Amino acid sequence: MKAQLVILLIVMCLAFECYAAPHPRDFCNIVLKxxxxxxxxxxxxxxxxxxxxxxxxxxxxxxxxxSFKLFSGFGCKGSVVRHGSSNKSFNPAVRANSVKLTCPSTPTP
Structure with a gap:
């Protein structure tokens, strides 16, 4: 019984870890707040x-x-509202209809 409980706890911890971290570290994505x-x-x-x-x-x-470029238009068209290659804060906040995300290329071994 004790061994079953330990196994259940391990499985639950692994399941939570997978749910809590859907992307591997250094996944190329962008979060907009x-x-x-x-x-x-x-x-x-x-x-x-x-x-x-x-x-x-x-x-x-x-x-x-x-890096990123925020565009005023849809489909990454129109004027560039803001751009950058690091985390940025905007005050006042900016409006954009699309974002172009550029990921670094991964060297092949």
Whole structure:
């Protein structure tokens, strides 16, 4: 009985760890904080749509060497509202309709 309880606790801890950390450390993504927190990115470079009704106060990049450009238009078109290659805070908050996330290339062994 005691061994079963220990095994159950180990399984529960492993399940929680997987749930709590869905992405490996240094996963290329971007977190945008406004009234709500939005996370986008799939580990590769790309253009992602945003909720322009929630002004962005803070940008957090998930991987060192990545960068972002916030665009006024959809599909990463229009003028660049803000850009950067590190975490940024904006005061006043900025509105954008899309973000271009550029991930660093991974060297092949």
């Amino acid at each position: 406004g009234r709500n927190t939005h996370e986008t990115g799939d580990g590769t470079s790309g253009c992602f749509g945003l909720d322009s009704s929630d002004p962005i106060k803070k940008v957090i990049l998930g991987k060192a060497g990545s």
